[in-house]
Amino acid sequence: MIESVVKTLLYVAPFVVIATFWVMAVRERRAAGDPTARGFFERNGWVVASYLLIAVGLWAVVMVVLPQLTMVDFSFHPKLPPKDYGGPKDHYTLENYHYFIFGSTTERESLNIIHLRAFGLTILASVGVTIFTFFFCYPIAYYMAQVAPPARLRLIMLMLIVPFWVNEILRAFALRILFGTSGLINNVLVALGLVGEPIDFLGLDIGMYTGLAYAYLLLMMFPLYNAIESLDKNQIEAARDLGAPWWHIHAFVVLPFAKPGVASGCTMVFMLSAGALAAPQILGGPNSLWFTPIVYDRFYQAFNWPQGSAYALILLLTCIAFVMAVLRVFKVSLGEITR
Amino acid sequence: MSADVELNHVSVKFGAFVAVRDASLTIRNGEFFSFLGPSGCGKTTILRTISGFLEPSTGAVRIGGKDMRGIGPNKRPTALIFQNLALFPLMTVAENIAYGLRIRGMGADERRRRVDQFLDLIALPGLGEKRIDELSGGQKQRVAIARALAVEPQVLLLDEPLSALDLKLRQHMRSELRAIQRRVGLTFIYITHDQGEALTMSDRIAVMNAGVIEQVGDSAAIYDDPATVFVASFVGENNPFRGTVVAAEGEHAALDTPAGRLVGRNPRGAKAGDEAILFVRPDALAFDGHGAENSIEAAVQSVAFEGSVSHVYLKGPTKRDIVMTVGRGDGAGVPGQGQATRIGFARAAGLVLPAGRLASD
Numbered sequence: 001m002i003e004s005v006v007k008t009l010l011y012v013a014p015f016v017v018i019a020t021f022w023v024m025a026v027r028e029r030r031a032a033g034d035p036t037a038r039g040f041f042e043r044n045g046w047v048v049a050s051y052l053l054i055a056v057g058l059w060a061v062v063m064v065v066l067p068q069l070t071m072v073d074f075s076f077h078p079k080l081p082p083k084d085y086g087g088p089k090d091h092y093t094l095e096n097y098h099y100f101i102f103g104s105t106t107e108r109e110s111l112n113i114i115h116l117r118a119f120g121l122t123i124l125a126s127v128g129v130t131i132f133t134f135f136f137c138y139p140i141a142y143y144m145a146q147v148a149p150p151a152r153l154r155l156i157m158l159m160l161i162v163p164f165w166v167n168e169i170l171r172a173f174a175l176r177i178l179f180g181t182s183g184l185i186n187n188v189l190v191a192l193g194l195v196g197e198p199i200d201f202l203g204l205d206i207g208m209y210t211g212l213a214y215a216y217l218l219l220m221m222f223p224l225y226n227a228i229e230s231l232d233k234n235q236i237e238a239a240r241d242l243g244a245p246w247w248h249i250h251a252f253v254v255l256p257f258a259k260p261g262v263a264s265g266c267t268m269v270f271m272l273s274a275g276a277l278a279a280p281q282i283l284g285g286p287n288s289l290w291f292t293p294i295v296y297d298r299f300y301q302a303f304n305w306p307q308g309s310a311y312a313l314i315l316l317l318t319c320i321a322f323v324m325a326v327l328r329v330f331k332v333s334l335g336e337i338t339r
Numbered sequence: 340m341s342a343d344v345e346l347n348h349v350s351v352k353f354g355a356f357v358a359v360r361d362a363s364l365t366i367r368n369g370e371f372f373s374f375l376g377p378s379g380c381g382k383t384t385i386l387r388t389i390s391g392f393l394e395p396s397t398g399a400v401r402i403g404g405k406d407m408r409g410i411g412p413n414k415r416p417t418a419l420i421f422q423n424l425a426l427f428p429l430m431t432v433a434e435n436i437a438y439g440l441r442i443r444g445m446g447a448d449e450r451r452r453r454v455d456q457f458l459d460l461i462a463l464p465g466l467g468e469k470r471i472d473e474l475s476g477g478q479k480q481r482v483a484i485a486r487a488l489a490v491e492p493q494v495l496l497l498d499e500p501l502s503a504l505d506l507k508l509r510q511h512m513r514s515e516l517r518a519i520q521r522r523v524g525l526t527f528i529y530i531t532h533d534q535g536e537a538l539t540m541s542d543r544i545a546v547m548n549a550g551v552i553e554q555v556g557d558s559a560a561i562y563d564d565p566a567t568v569f570v571a572s573f574v575g576e577n578n579p580f581r582g583t584v585v586a587a588e589g590e591h592a593a594l595d596t597p598a599g600r601l602v603g604r605n606p607r608g609a610k611a612g613d614e615a616i617l618f619v620r621p622d623a624l625a626f627d628g629h630g631a632e633n634s635i636e637a638a639v640q641s642v643a644f645e646g647s648v649s650h651v652y653l654k655g656p657t658k659r660d661i662v663m664t665v666g667r668g669d670g671a672g673v674p675g676q677g678q679a680t681r682i683g684f685a686r687a688a689g690l691v692l693p694a695g696r697l698a699s700d
């Protein structure tokens with residue numbers, strides 16, 4: 001009885017939220033805008049308008065909301081064979097979340113060190129990858145946006161984009177070969193006599209971090225480029241004319257202006273790194289424990305879908321909370337990012 | 340300390356294109372000096388060369404006697420006010436003005452005191468906390484001036500700073516700028532394509548055409564004694580009559596033109612047989628020219644009333660319309676439209692210059 005009520009609520013809730021936001025938006029427009037403004041249907045004609053509504057609605061509900069909700073619902077159930085779904089053994093439970101913290105569905109004696117550590121490290125390492133990607137991309141984006149002559153700009157763009165025509169997995173394997181103990185990089189280092197014996201780049205996770213940073217390079221590059229590109233060159237020159245050294249211009253004129261682009265790029269790289277699967281699985285060393293492969297294993301090794309759902313949800317919510325907090329600290333609104 | 344700005348055979352090239360050709364002049368300490376010329380003639384290029392954003396391809400820029408080659412814009416004793424002002428939109432008015440002071444490591448209290456002084460100087464006291472987009476065009480203008488003055492430059496460079504303002508404000512800002520310059524006593528180097536601005540504000544003017552400085556002089560010299568055909572036709576209104584010199588004696592020369600034989604001053608020493616142009620200002624022309632030293636047959640085409648004066652456009656023997664200005668009191672003498680008449684002018688009002696391209700060609 002309670003079960004079905006909760007279930008109904010769970011599935012109805014998003015529609016209530018959507019409806020609430022819609023009502024709020026309409027009220028806001030009434031209050032702010034021209035009250036005689038024509039409505040959505042009047043502006044577009046009912047054929048186009050209904051197509052838009054149904055298409056966007058279906059996309060949002062079927063592709064985004066429902067799958068996620070199924071996951072949420074799943075994560076609050078015990079692991080059962082499919083024939084018991086909805087049966088008498090099925091009930092709502094927090095045991096999957098409990099397991100994440102304590103490594104057991106019931107006991108509280110010890111913490112689930114391995115998973116917690118992987119989770120924390122994933123978040124930390126994603127922050128690291130994001131920061132590294134930012135510092136790597138910023139000079140290039142600045143050069144493209146403010147310095148490069150048009151012909152050079154096109155060339156750089158092409159050089160940035162073309163490698164991404166290669167499949168992600170293939171790229172990861174290529175990096176693996178490159179970074180291997182008998183790979184090109186080690187061969188060169190040894191041949192040059194810079195190191196005595198090959199460095200285990202993969203074991204040190206250097207391969208993985210490189211792969212992650214490389215995979216999401218463009219997602220940092222283009223928001224940065226767009227933001228810096230719209231900065232008036234004269235402002236940079238004015239700052240220089242007033243005596244500013246180059247670092248001061250970047251810190252106090254360019255970066256504040258490009259802040260929305262920085263936020264947008266960092267958010268995407270962070271979210272995608274934390275959720276990356278290919279690079280950690282292919283390039284991760286034997287000791288590395290990225291969180292996403294653990295989630296993957298919950299589903300496909302342990303066949304524990306409810307637990308996998310819980311883990312995925314924990315990662316998603318933590319990332320969202322983290323990003324929101326950082327945006328807040330840097331005083332960037334969500335609206336600015338999507339500009 | 341003297342902050343003379345000296346251009347010594349300065350040329351600036353962009354690839355094969357020569358934007359400034361062999362410019363030599365000295366701008367004196369404390370002077371209000373203007374570069375005047377049509378758009379694209381190389382004014383901004385000269386200014387950027389003085390401020391250090393460009394290096395001369397040949398020649399040297401000296402400020403206070405010191406060669407500036409290799410010294411960046413952040414190290415020169417100049418401050419530039421950009422054509423679009425380039426105020427920092429994310430900073431307040433006070434932060435904009437204090438920007439240069441912050442770089443110089445001035446403490447917050449001292450900075451605040453200085454900003455207040457500058458806000459007083461530009462007559463915007465108490466507006467320090469405003470955002471830039473809350474200001475009017477004229478206010479932004481003044482903030483840009485204060486921001487540049489705050490770093491205590493020896494030379495202030497202004498790139499058409501008034502071009503974005505409407506006419507009334509522009510005229511008001513002219514006297515404002517001049518007043519600020521007198522108060523701070525700095526060298527101002529001012530760029531404009533608007534001759535009215537140059538003539539009213541400047542101590543001296545350099546008139547530029549296609550990268551070349553054609554004449555340097557004060558407003559009166561530029562207006563009354565233009566050195567070239569370009570200057571004569573660009574600064575103020577002028578009626579040109581092309582012709583061939585038939586006689587040159589002493590101060591004067593006589594030209595055969597389609598409008599008949601005309602005589603004028605001959606400061607450039609045109610000789611008999613030279614191609615030349617005789618210029619006469621619209622205000623030097625008068626109706627009823629039968630007794631005058633020069634006279635031209637013409638018919639009134641239209642009259643444009645402009646308040647204190649009227650412009651009368653006449654069709655003469657030349658292709659170009661002849662323009663004359665008639666004061667309010669003389670309006671009664673204007674013949675009716677289409678009526679043939681003779682207009683005249685004194686020899687001293689005519690100016691003979693060696694032939695060349697007119698500004699309007």
Ligand SMILES: Nc1ncnc2c1ncn2[C@@H]1O[C@H](COP(=O)(O)OP(=O)(O)O)[C@@H](O)[C@H]1O
Pocket residue numbers: 353356358376377378379380381382383384385
């Ligand atoms: N960076 C540049 N590269 C090539 N040509 C330029 C550059 N800057 C200016 N020019 C050219 O030099 C000429 C003079 O420009 P400018 O000094 O800006 O003129 P003004 O300020 O008098 O309007 C123009 O023909 C312009 O096209």
Ligand SMILES: [Mg+2]
Pocket residue numbers: 379382383498
């Ligand atoms: Mg210009």
